[in-house]
Amino acid sequence: MGQPMIRAEGLVKEFTRPVRRTGPLAGLRSLVTRERVTTRAVDGVSFTVERGELVGYLGPNGAGKSTTIKMLTGVLVPTSGTVEVDGRVPWKDRTRNARGIGVVFGQRTQLWHDLPLRDSFELVAKLYGLDRPDYERALGRFTELLDLGEFLDTPVRGLSLGQRMRGDLTAAMLYGPPLLYLDEPTVGLDVVAKARIREFVAETNAVDGTTVVLTTHDLVDVERLCRRVLLIDHGEVLYDGDLAALRRRYVPYRDLVVTLAREDDGPLVAPPGTTVVEEPRTARAGTGASDAARVVAFRFDPAQTPTPAVVAAVTAEHEVVDLDVTDPDLEAVIAEIYSSGRVRA
Ligand SMILES: Nc1ncnc2c1ncn2[C@@H]1O[C@H](COP(=O)(O)OP(=O)(O)OP(=O)(O)O)[C@@H](O)[C@H]1O
Numbered sequence: 001m002g003q004p005m006i007r008a009e010g011l012v013k014e015f016t017r018p019v020r021r022t023g024p025l026a027g028l029r030s031l032v033t034r035e036r037v038t039t040r041a042v043d044g045v046s047f048t049v050e051r052g053e054l055v056g057y058l059g060p061n062g063a064g065k066s067t068t069i070k071m072l073t074g075v076l077v078p079t080s081g082t083v084e085v086d087g088r089v090p091w092k093d094r095t096r097n098a099r100g101i102g103v104v105f106g107q108r109t110q111l112w113h114d115l116p117l118r119d120s121f122e123l124v125a126k127l128y129g130l131d132r133p134d135y136e137r138a139l140g141r142f143t144e145l146l147d148l149g150e151f152l153d154t155p156v157r158g159l160s161l162g163q164r165m166r167g168d169l170t171a172a173m174l175y176g177p178p179l180l181y182l183d184e185p186t187v188g189l190d191v192v193a194k195a196r197i198r199e200f201v202a203e204t205n206a207v208d209g210t211t212v213v214l215t216t217h218d219l220v221d222v223e224r225l226c227r228r229v230l231l232i233d234h235g236e237v238l239y240d241g242d243l244a245a246l247r248r249r250y251v252p253y254r255d256l257v258v259t260l261a262r263e264d265d266g267p268l269v270a271p272p273g274t275t276v277v278e279e280p281r282t283a284r285a286g287t288g289a290s291d292a293a294r295v296v297a298f299r300f301d302p303a304q305t306p307t308p309a310v311v312a313a314v315t316a317e318h319e320v321v322d323l324d325v326t327d328p329d330l331e332a333v334i335a336e337i338y339s340s341g342r343v344r345a
């Protein structure tokens with residue numbers, strides 16, 4: 001203990017490529033001048049991840065997320081900076097590093113296309129020197145957790161995206177690595193498949209204590225799974241900390257949305273610490289409210305006025321047929337940060 005699982009310091013990755021020119025003699029000219037352009041995909045990223053943490057690594061397209069993950073997994077060598085993963089330098093010690101990590105890239109599979117899923121797993125088990133009983137136990141557990149039974153004998157190329165992703169997760173975790181990198185594991189999946197992947201990630205983190213670094217554009221993934229997030233853009237860290245704190249900083253309020261029993265319930269009394277935000281909304285079906293029922297939101301800062309106090313005060317003053325407490329949309333918060341390119345202090 002004591003030593004973090006991941007320590008990245010001043011991580012930089014530049015990609016250099018020849019300038020492509022168009023027009024006559026273009027190829028010749030670039031050959032002669034050898035003009036090159038450099039992209040700084042990752043520009044001085046530092047962070048640590050403790051053992052057992054589950055961290056969301058978020059940022060807009062092209063922010064440098066996948067490039068960072070590739071450096072952490074040892075696939076890419078940084079231009080400068082240092083990384084230590086479980087005490088190892090990933091790109092120097094690739095074999096030992098590979099044994100200690102599971103990796104899933106949602107955009108492409110690591111499985112063997114023509115082999116049945118089961119055979120892919122057998123190969124992974126051989127590759128990582130798993131004992132037969134350990135392999136059987138692990139496969140049994142994942143088959144149950146991820147419901148693989150129906151397609152274990154289907155060749156990978158015949159799997160649906162959701163099935164393939166579950167196969168990829170299993171292959172990544174069969175040998176019980178203490179660290180799991182997930183780069184967009186829910187991309188393109190339906191709601192049921194996404195939920196299953198999330199449950200799996202939550203379970204492996206909570207039960208096995210697996211450290212997880214998760215990249216995703218799906219904010220439901222983030223809400224369900226991540227307490228801590230790292231936000232990056234243009235290769236730089238914009239925010240590293242608690243997701244709840246980030247939300248509080250941007251939108252420090254909650255809404256108590258109530259459906260009043262009658263359309264005109266007289267003047268509304270906003271309890272202390274709340275303001276009325278009246279939006280024309282339709283009452284929800286099945287609440288017993290008439291179509292014309294009035295829906296009103298009481299906005300409050302939960303740090304100042306506790307939610308139960310607001311509920312008690314509002315229901316004491318008004319006859320209410322339905323109520324709901326809503327937090328502001330994380331999407332709005334993230335969009336604001338991406339568009340302004342900074343995190344407000
Ligand atoms: N092999 C490469 N050669 C040249 N440029 C690259 C290479 N890989 C990535 N880049 C560039 O580096 C930048 C960061 O790319 P990266 O794939 O890390 O972004 P990302 O945050 O994962 O984005 P997305 O959300 O779209 O997956 C982009 O400008 C990309 O074009």
Ligand SMILES: [Mg+2]
Binds near residue numbers: 065066067183
């Ligand atoms: Mg990416």
